[in-house]
Structures are given as C-alpha cells and as structure tokens.
Amino acid sequence: MDSRIAKAQQYAREAGIDALLITPGADLRYLTGYEAKPLERLTCLVLPSEGEAVMVVPELERASALHYGVSSEIRSWTETEDPFDLVTSLLPADAQTLALDDQMWASRVLTLRDRLPDVRLALAGDVLRELRIIKSAEEIDFLRVAGATIDRVHDRMHEWLKPGRSELDVGADIARAILDEGHTSVDFVIVGSGPNGASPHHDVSDRIIEAGKPVVIDIGGTTRDGYCSDSTRNYIVGDQVPEAYERAYEALLAAQKAQCVFAGPGVSAEAVDRVGRQILDEHGYADLFIHRTGHGIGQETHEHPYIVEGNTQVLREGMAFSIEPGVYFEGQFGARIEDIVVCTEDGIERLNHTSRALRHL
Amino acid sequence: MDSRIAKAQQYAREAGIDALLITPGADLRYLTGYEAKPLERLTCLVLPSEGEAVMVVPELERASALHYGVSSEIRSWTETEDPFDLVTSLLPADAQTLALDDQMWASRVLTLRDRLPDVRLALAGDVLRELRIIKSAEEIDFLRVAGATIDRVHDRMHEWLKPGRSELDVGADIARAILDEGHTSVDFVIVGSGPNGASPHHDVSDRIIEAGKPVVIDIGGTTRDGYCSDSTRNYIVGDQVPEAYERAYEALLAAQKAQCVFAGPGVSAEAVDRVGRQILDEHGYADLFIHRTGHGIGQETHEHPYIVEGNTQVLREGMAFSIEPGVYFEGQFGARIEDIVVCTEDGIERLNHTSRALRHL
Numbered sequence: 001m002d003s004r005i006a007k008a009q010q011y012a013r014e015a016g017i018d019a020l021l022i023t024p025g026a027d028l029r030y031l032t033g034y035e036a037k038p039l040e041r042l043t044c045l046v047l048p049s050e051g052e053a054v055m056v057v058p059e060l061e062r063a064s065a066l067h068y069g070v071s072s073e074i075r076s077w078t079e080t081e082d083p084f085d086l087v088t089s090l091l092p093a094d095a096q097t098l099a100l101d102d103q104m105w106a107s108r109v110l111t112l113r114d115r116l117p118d119v120r121l122a123l124a125g126d127v128l129r130e131l132r133i134i135k136s137a138e139e140i141d142f143l144r145v146a147g148a149t150i151d152r153v154h155d156r157m158h159e160w161l162k163p164g165r166s167e168l169d170v171g172a173d174i175a176r177a178i179l180d181e182g183h184t185s186v187d188f189v190i191v192g193s194g195p196n197g198a199s200p201h202h203d204v205s206d207r208i209i210e211a212g213k214p215v216v217i218d219i220g221g222t223t224r225d226g227y228c229s230d231s232t233r234n235y236i237v238g239d240q241v242p243e244a245y246e247r248a249y250e251a252l253l254a255a256q257k258a259q260c261v262f263a264g265p266g267v268s269a270e271a272v273d274r275v276g277r278q279i280l281d282e283h284g285y286a287d288l289f290i291h292r293t294g295h296g297i298g299q300e301t302h303e304h305p306y307i308v309e310g311n312t313q314v315l316r317e318g319m320a321f322s323i324e325p326g327v328y329f330e331g332q333f334g335a336r337i338e339d340i341v342v343c344t345e346d347g348i349e350r351l352n353h354t355s356r357a358l359r360h361l
Numbered sequence: 362m363d364s365r366i367a368k369a370q371q372y373a374r375e376a377g378i379d380a381l382l383i384t385p386g387a388d389l390r391y392l393t394g395y396e397a398k399p400l401e402r403l404t405c406l407v408l409p410s411e412g413e414a415v416m417v418v419p420e421l422e423r424a425s426a427l428h429y430g431v432s433s434e435i436r437s438w439t440e441t442e443d444p445f446d447l448v449t450s451l452l453p454a455d456a457q458t459l460a461l462d463d464q465m466w467a468s469r470v471l472t473l474r475d476r477l478p479d480v481r482l483a484l485a486g487d488v489l490r491e492l493r494i495i496k497s498a499e500e501i502d503f504l505r506v507a508g509a510t511i512d513r514v515h516d517r518m519h520e521w522l523k524p525g526r527s528e529l530d531v532g533a534d535i536a537r538a539i540l541d542e543g544h545t546s547v548d549f550v551i552v553g554s555g556p557n558g559a560s561p562h563h564d565v566s567d568r569i570i571e572a573g574k575p576v577v578i579d580i581g582g583t584t585r586d587g588y589c590s591d592s593t594r595n596y597i598v599g600d601q602v603p604e605a606y607e608r609a610y611e612a613l614l615a616a617q618k619a620q621c622v623f624a625g626p627g628v629s630a631e632a633v634d635r636v637g638r639q640i641l642d643e644h645g646y647a648d649l650f651i652h653r654t655g656h657g658i659g660q661e662t663h664e665h666p667y668i669v670e671g672n673t674q675v676l677r678e679g680m681a682f683s684i685e686p687g688v689y690f691e692g693q694f695g696a697r698i699e700d701i702v703v704c705t706e707d708g709i710e711r712l713n714h715t716s717r718a719l720r721h722l
Contacts, residue, residue: 100467290420
C-alpha cells in the first residue's frame with residue numbers, strides 16, 4: 001500500500017496537485033486497504049503530494065480503520081464535531097489545487113467549494129487511473145480466483161434454471177450460490193429470459209422461464225480479497241432453438257473469439273471494439289450490438305480501461321477488462337458472451353473458462 | 362410517484378431552484394421508482410421546477426428504465442455520445458440555480474461546473490429531505506415488513522452462533538439467511554465478538570466465538586419493495602456473563618426503553634439522544650456511549666432524521682429512525698440494542714420485536 005501512496009504522490013506532483021482527498025470506495029481501498037463504508041459520516045484520506053497522509057475518520061470508525069491495517073496517522077472526529085474543519089486544517093498551507101475522489105458525494109464537493117473558495121478543485125481519478133489500470137501479479141491472482149469462483153456458479157446453473165420458474169426465483173438461487181462459492185458480496189444478477197434478454201442491463205423479473213426461449217445470465221460478485229468477477233453465458237431449456245437466434249449466436253461466438261485473439265499489448269481499446277463489430281457486421285448484425293465491448297475490472301466491476309470506440313488508449317500488460325459483445329433482438333431475445341481477460345506480454349489470458357457455447361438444460 | 366415529483370417541484374420553486382439533477386440512488390428511486398445502477402454511464406433525471414421531467418439514460422438502460430415504470434419522457438444517449446450535452450440541453454434556458462443529487466459523483470459535479478460556469482450549484486437534498494423524511498402509510502408498511510424480515514434472522518441465530526466458529530463463518534450464514542428470509546440484498550453484517558464488540562462499526566473477522574464472550578450482532582438488508590431493515594441484538598454462548606458487562610447491559614436496556622417511551626411527535630431529535638445519555642450517565646456509563654442514538658431509515662439505511670446532539674429537528678408523525686444506544690468497553694466487549702421505530706400520532710411504534718434481553722445460546 002505504501003508504494004501505491006508514494007506513486008500517487010509522485011503523479012500528483014507531476015500534475016500540479018497539492019493534495020488528494022479520497023473518500024470511501026475503490027480508490028481508498030486501493031491506496032490504504034481500508035474498506036470503509038460509504039456513509040453519511042465523513043471518512044477521508046488527506047494525501048498531500050509531499051509529506052505524510054492522514055486518515056480522517058469518525059471516532060467510532062477508528063477501530064475499524066485500525067482493523068483494516070491503515071498505516072497512516074488516523075485523526076478522528078466525534079459525533080458533534082465538524083469533520084470539514086479537521087480536513088481543511090490538514091491541507092498544505094499554500095494548497096492551490098485539490099484533487100477530489102471521482103466518486104466523492106456532491107454534498108462534500110460543494111462544502112469544500114464553499115470552505116475553500118480560492119482553491120481549484122480537480123479530480124483524483126486523473127491521477128489514480130494510471131496507477132490502478134495496471135494490475136500487479138498479486139491483483140491478477142485475485143482476479144483469477146474471482147473468475148474461477150463465478151465459473152463455479154455458471155457450472156451449477158442446471159440446478160436452478162428450469163422451465164416454470166421465475167427469473168426472480170432463479171436469480172435468488174444464483175445470488176445464494178455466488179456467496180456459497182466464495183464471494184463475499186453479490187454485485188449483480190441478470191437473468192434475461194426471452195425478450196428480457198434483449199435488454200443488456202435487465203436484472204430479474206417475474207417472467208417465467210420457458211423451453212425454447214434463450215436466457216442470458218450475467219453475474220458477478222466480489223471476493224474476500226476485494227476483487228470482482230463478471231461473466232455472461234447463454235442458456236436454453238430443451239433442444240429447440242429459434243433459427244434466427246442460432247445464426248446470430250454463431251456470429252457472436254466468432255466475434256468474441258476474434259476479439260480475444262486480437263486483443264493484447266500495443267492494440268488500442270477501440271480497435272478491439274471494432275474487430276468485434278466488424279465480424280458482426282459481416283453477418284448483418286452490427287446494428288444489434290448496441291453497447292461497447294467491455295470495461296476494465298479490479299476492485300470495481302467497471303473501471304478503466306473501457307473498450308469502446310473513441311478510446312484510443314493502448315492496452316498494456318497487466319490491464320484487466322471484459323470482452324463481451326452481444327446481439328439484441330428487441331421483443332424476442334438476446335445473447336452476450338463475456339469473459340474477463342488480462343493483458344499479458346504477448347496477448348491476453350482469459351480468466352473465465354466455462355463453455356461459451358449455448359448451453360442446453 | 363407523480364405526486365412526489367410535483368411536491369419536489371413545488372419545494373424547488375420555493376427554494377429558488379430552477380432544476381434538480383438526480384443521479385442513481387435513493388433520491389431517484391424515491392422520485393421515479395427507478396432503481397438504476399450507480400455506474401460510470403450517466404443516468405440523470407432532469408427535473409425543472411416547472412414543466413416536465415426528462416429521464417436521461419444510456420441507450421442500453423432504456424428498457425430497464427421502462428421496466429421500472431419510469432413515467433416521464435426518456436431520452437437516451439449512445440456509447441459514443443456525450444451525455445452532458447444532452448443534460449445541459451434539457452435545462453431551462455435561463456437556469457440560474459441547479460440543485461444536484463447529494464450523492465452525485467464529483468466527476469459529474471465538476472463536469473457540470475465546467476460546462477455551466479455561470480450557474481449556481483446547490484444541493485437537492487435540501488429540497489428532497491422534507492419530502493422523504495415523512496413516510497407514507499405504504500412506506501411504513503414496507504418498513505414493517507423489513508423489520509419482521511430481519512427479526513426472523515435474529516430468531517435463527519442459535520443455528521449459526523456457536524463456540525469454535527469464526528465471525529466470518531457466522532457472518533456468511535447470516536448473510537444467506539438475510540436473503541432466505543426475504544431480503545433481496547444484504548446491506549451489512551456485523552458480528553462483534555469479545556473485544557470486537559467494542560468497535561461499533563466492526564464487521565466480521567477471523568476471531569473465534571468463545572463461551573462467556575458477549576457478541577454484538579447488527580444486521581440489515583433491503584426488501585423487494587426497496588426498504589431497509591436494521592436491528593442489533595446481543596448474544597452470549599453459555600451462562601457465564603462477565604459481571605461488568607451484565608451491569609452495563611441492565612443500564613443499556615433501561616436507556617433504550619426510556620428513549621422509546623420518550624420519543625414521539627413534538628420531541629426534538631437531540632432530546633431523544635439526551636434521555637439515553639442521561640440514564641447511562643446515572644449508571645456511570647456516559648463515556649462509553651460513543652455514538653449518536655440513531656439515524657433515519659427508509660430507502661437508505663442511514664438517512665434523515667439523525668438522532669444526535671445538535672439536531673434540534675422536532676419529530677413528526679411518519680418519521681422512521683433507529684434507537685440504538687450502546688456501551689463499549691475497549692479491549693473487552695460492547696453491547697448495543699437497536700430497534701427501528703416510526704413516529705405515530707402520540708408516540709412511536711417499534712418495528713422490531715425480538716427480545717432485547719441478552720440472549721444465551
């Protein structure tokens with residue numbers, strides 16, 4: 001953690017930032033290991049670009065911060081004190097530019113704006129992104145474990161996905177299995193049967209699973225180490241597959257495979273997106289691929305790099321992200337194939353290994 | 362929902378606010394029913410103080426917004442468009458003051474600041490608080506269901522809380538039971554055994570449950586209707602209770618009971634806090650009650666009103682909040698008794714009904 005802090009300080013100095021203010025969330029976890037709850041009482045790491053960091057916490061979170069191994073000085077405020085007095089007292093005396101956690105709440109941002117009218121407020125994400133986007137060997141191991149954990153849930157899908165059951169009931173079983181298999185939280189459960197599969201971010205509904213209607217299952221959780229899983233597979237009850245679906249599925253499989261072969265160090269994020277789009281286009285499905293190819297993943301399910309047209313960022317060894325093209329037939333069905341991959345020295349390593357074929361139950 | 366929108370507009374006009382910008386979270390759910398995911402793609406309700414609301418969503422969330430019954434016009438942006446162009450185009454032409462969702466991310470706040478340099482940015486919470494703080498009869502029913510649901514989990518504690526097991530393992534069982542009993546998400550699980558009970562916001566650790574060591578269990582989830590539960594009870598394995606703990610527990614029980622008797626319409630939030638503190642003080646435990654008495658609850662576990670010294674807000678019928686005094690003996694153990702209550706015409710109704718006595722397992 002201390003080397004991360006030192007690097008963040010170095011990047012802050014290079015960006016002309018005098019201090020970073022980091023509130024609970026993935027940035028705080030990344031920098032300090034502290035998994036603080038994002039609640040109404042202010043917790044904030046005050047990290048000057050030179051000198052020592054101070055963790056500001058509510059008094060009743062002090063033990064928790066220590067429990068998580070926070071190594072910097074901890075300063076606490078009691079229930080009737082004003083935490084912003086404490087935070088502003090800890091800033092470098094001549095601070096001109098502060099960088100705020102990207103997900104800091106507006107209520108805090110506007111309080112800081114009012115308290116520090118002469119200070120320029122910028123975003124910490126611009127500094128921390130470079131740090132978080134390259135995963136260490138240890139982080140990649142954590143992502144491998146997360147991938148294997150969600151794979152075990154997909155492997156058990158036959159236990160729950162049965163005709164006559166509702167998406168809600170299937171989803172509840174999946175949620176339990178996500179915990180049973182070793183995640184400590186359920187981040188999302190999408191069970192998109194029939195026409196619901198055509199909505200990429202559908203979650204669950206009271207719709208009943210029917211034979212012959214494809215089902216998109218996109219699930220993820222967080223492991224004890226704090227790293228996220230995310231994998232999508234496609235299922236159908238019985239042997240009858242709609243012909244239009246079957247053809248599209250073949251194209252989708254080819255697209256996802258081509259993207260995985262193509263992705264690697266030196267390739268731009270948008271180029272990976274284009275490869276998938278191109279293959280779907282050749283089969284006449286370009287218009288049905290209505291979202292980007294993927295998103296980075298780590299301590300957040302969605303983080304940089306985003307695999308999307310317009311993102312010219314070049315992939316480098318250690319970047320982890322999803323490759324998840326999809327095709328969506330409004331009012332009928334949808335399909336999406338998603339693996340988490342990590343960029344290696346000369347290509348990518350897939351972290352999900354269950355069969356990508358349409359699975360018959 | 363439409364009457365909530367109308368009231369929010371009325372309050373906004375009274376506060377001199379031209380439009381509210383509401384991002385995913387409890388405010389958005391409250392106003393529109395839309396349980397949007399708080400992700401990197403911008404979803405934002407643009408609610409002018411006069412005229413029609415517009416829900417701005419990523420194109421791939423359009424179906425989801427419709428699924429949640431969003432009744433306002435929906436405008437979507439595709440993966441390569443800039444959502445802030447769309448949001449700013451929807452603002453009243455002469456807007457001078459915008460109120461931002463209290464939990465809007467800094468990345469959005471600073472983008473709006475840069476795009477709208479002449480517009481004053483305020484907080485929507487100041488407008489929405491008055492609305493959300495009084496629960497309707499339907500909302501109180503939802504909170505009753507949430508309370509009964511978490512009560513069933515406490516009633517099953519003997520199944521999991523056994524000597525030799527770790528807090529982590531007990532916590533994992535509790536998390537599953539929170540779902541099994543009818544919540545759709547696990548919001549938090551605190552299993553504080555022995556000295557860990559002295560940290561009010563401890564969650565779980567690898568500490569082993571031992572006979573004769575008190576355990577604080579504070580748990581909560583969200584129900585299908587979107588309302589939260591939160592209840593704390595205290596357990597001990599075996600009949601041996603540390604004497605200092607037993608005496609403190611008696612005082613704590615008396616304090617919590619007195620607060621529940623005292624709370625009601627016309628009483629200030631801070632007065633409820635003081636009553637508990639006074640009773641603990643009489644027994645010599647005032648210094649050990651290191652946090653406020655409670656927090657409001659509804660679609661968020663923690664919301665207004667906060668039951669804390671300095672909050673002179675007068676309680677009114679329909680306010681729902683926790684009453685949860687605690688005593689914490691650093692390095693030894695802690696105890697906290699927490700019920701959710703709702704302010705009635707002439708007092709409070711408790712929404713948790715399991716025994717508040719120290720429970721022997």
